[in-house]
Amino acid sequence: MTLEQIDYFICAAQSRTFFDAAETMHISQSSLSKQIMKLEKELELTLWDRSKRTAVLTPAGEFFYKEALKISRQYHRSMEAVSHFKDSESLTLHIGTLPFLSQYHLTSVIHSFCAAHPELSFSLKEVEDQELLSGLEKNLFDLIFVRKHMLDLKLYTFHVLTEDRLVAVLPKNHPSASKKTVSLTELKREIFILMPPHTSIYRFCMQSFHDAGIHPQILRTARAESIVSAVEIGEGISLLTESSFQLFRQPSLAAVPINGLEKLSVGVAHKKNMALTSSAECFLQYVKSHI
Structure with missing residues (x-):
């Protein structure tokens, strides 16, 4: 028994003839009759008294008509509820990002988007590389701000926003x-931080060293602001993105x-x-048009 058969049966019960019901359902009369006969066969009940000039419902048909209405109404209520749930889901937005929003001027863009769309429930989570990709894979994020070289482009679509070096x-x-x-x-021959x-x-740095056949001497690792201070006092040199250096640059240093x-x-x-x-x-689309 299918919902389609139930709808056909209800329409036939509410119409004067099978012909009128078929016209309403936009199918042929023979197709309508076949579907109702399949329904009767599955239920092992005769729903229509076909001995008269115009087919009318049998007592079993009258009973099933009431049940069919309940089934149809429940189905359409459920579909409406699901539709509301889908609409609610579509009004939520979960964004993941590396901790680099300020250096690429993304903070103000995100703020202006939220101001322009107060109807959205907006979630922004700043995480490191592995958690970012894991969150996207597990559908915790709808979109992520990321560097292209981190991605397997067979699995992910990447929209470039800006370039760094x-x-x-x-x-x-x-x-x-x-x-x-x-x-x-x-x-x-340098000492690197x-x-x-x-x-x-x-x-990216280690892969670049490897590609160049270099085994670097690494003194230690640190965050960008600490690296700039360490280079300034002569502990070693560093490799940073140009945007990171611009955030913490000092007059005594060169990039x-x-x-x-x-x-x-x-992107x-x-x-x-x-x-x-x-x-x-x-x-x-908003971010792409505002960067």
């Missing part, structure tokens, strides 16, 4: 400080781009096999 952070009296660019090979190992920038490396693309990502909610699509 790796720079060598050097004291201004360093021999390479006045150069327009510098290679990793030129810096291979790098970002923490759980960050994508650390992994020289590393040549031969791919750009560090920053928004989502799973390829999952359709975006209307809220997520709205947010994505």
